[in-house]
Amino acid sequence: MSSSPQAPPHAVTVDADTRPSLTVLSGFWPAATLAVARTLLAADPSLLLVRHDLSGIRQGVVRRVVRCGVGIIEDEQVELRHGCASCTLREDVLPTLVRFTRSHPGQDLVLMLPEVVEPEAVAAACAHCLVDGAPITDLIRIDSYVTVLDAEHLLDGLASTDDLTTLGIHAADDDHRALADVVVRQIEYADTLVLWGQSRDGAFDTSRMAVLLQRMAPWATHLRVDDPVDAGTLTRQLRHTHRHRSGTPGTLARGLQGYTLGAHEPEPDCGVVSAVLRARRPFHPQRLHDVLEEVNAEVIRSRGHLWLASQPDTVVAWEFAGGGLTMGSLGHWLVSLPADRWEHVEDQRRLAAALEWDPYYGDRHQHLVFIGLDLDPVELHRALAGCLLTDAELADGEDTWRSYPDPFAGCFPLGAEELTDTDTDTDTEGAQRA
Incomplete structure (x- = not known):
């Protein structure tokens, strides 16, 4: 029997892509994120670190600082656009990256995001915004999105009920995001978590934070780093990894497109439990509404999408963090769309729907993930299963379901056209935060 040819022991893999590599660092605790950035600079003095300082934003001042391992290359004030830090960054970050790629050819870059910036927003800008008429990916290869979490403060951040405005760190006057929402989105979008x-509280609690991150983002590469740090090792773990996949959908759309939404780990590991609910019958709207507080009482993070009997055309998004539940519309279930509109839906979603298509229900289903400390998965499942329609209610049919008393009526409007940008989990239409 012949065997597959193998490379000789001395062979090396050569990356034919000659574009400089970009690593994007995010994290709500800038001291930890900056420590990682400085470690990478220490290992490679030619590396270019681009960061924006928002400490003076309330006075209308944003500073752009670019440095390498031997010192500061540029330190300039950036005009605050439209009174919005996000607008300023969007309009300054990409041109800055392109400019330094051209002025320092062959040198890789690290972009360190301010603590209130979500990496998915940067990824969207990189995908859709042009610089000099071309996408930045013509010049730069986006290698990885890395989120750095401070073990000392992580649980406090995830459990916080504060919003950015209350803390005085909002990116714009209309920025009403909760602190916990920012942290979970930084975690869940990353392909690498540090x-x-x-x-x-000691080694056990640090291990518990590590398990919690594994449950929140089972798709990511996970690293634990503590002083003293080996700069060479960390560089090999974080740079030139090719981990970023630009086509991966946002968290809430993952399940719809057949990606992993969460791990079902009902047995506690350091007290952390992750429970997944999947079902092929709809929720009764009133019964679900009555248990919202109960099912999230011990939860740090829950997410996913669901099917309400009273609104059978709508994919309802669900995400909970920081004591608040947000629900909104993710558009139509495919079964409710005429066939000629399916061509406007992502190929991956159509494929995922086809693999689990039900002759009666089509692609409609429940897919929710709950993650918490000392969570009782049996009680959680019992509470949610009790909200599903009974056999007798199912037999009544869809016309009867639509007439159910619905506390969610009007909360999840569907536009005249199908929403096709279901790769984002931060802009659910008609979102309601409880």
Whole structure:
């Protein structure tokens, strides 16, 4: 029997892509994120670090600082556009990256995002915004989105009920995001997570934070880093990894497109439990509304999409963090769309629907993930299963379901046209936060 040819022991893999590599660092605790950035600079002095300082934003001042391992190359004030930090960054970051790629050919870059910026927004800008008439990916290869979490403060951030406005760190006057929402979105979009340092409560609690991150983002590569740091090792773990996949959907749309939404780990690991609910019958709207507080009482993070019997055309998004539940529309179920509009839906979603298509229900289903400490998965499942329609209710049919008393009526409007940008989990139409 012949065997497949193998490369000789001395062979090396050569990356034919000659574009400089970009690593994007995010994290809500800038001391930890900056420590990672400085470690990468220490290992490679030619690396270019681009960061924006928002400490003076309330006075209308944003500073752009670019440095390499031997010192600061540029330190300039950037005009605050439209009173909005996000607008300013969107209009300044990409041209800055392109400019330094051209002025420093062959040198890789690290972009360190301000603590309130979500990496998915940067990824969207890189995908859709042009610089000099061309996407930046013509010049730069986006290698990885890395989120750095401070082990000492992570749980406090995830459990926080504060919003950015209350804390005085909002990116614009209309920025009403919750702190916990920012942290979970930084975690869930990343392809690499770095847990930095140690919990103040000791080694067990640090391990618990590591398990919690594994449950929140089972699709990511996970690293634990503590002083002293080996700069060479960390560089090999974080740079030139090719981990970023530009086509991967946002968290809430993952399940619709057949990607992993969460891991079902009902047995506690360091007290962390992750429970997945999947079902092929709809929720009764009133019964679901009555248990919202109960099912999230011990939850740190829950997410996914669901099917309400009273609104059978609508994919309802669900995400909980920081004590608040947000629900909104993710558009139509495919079964409710005429065939000539399916061509406007992502190929991956159509494929995922076809694999689990039900002759009666079509692609409609429940897919929710709950993650928490000391969570009782049996009680959680019992509470949610009790909200599903009974056999007798199913037999009544869809016309009867639509007439159910619905506390969610009017909360999830569907536009005249199908929403096709279901790769984002931050702009659900008609979102309601409880």
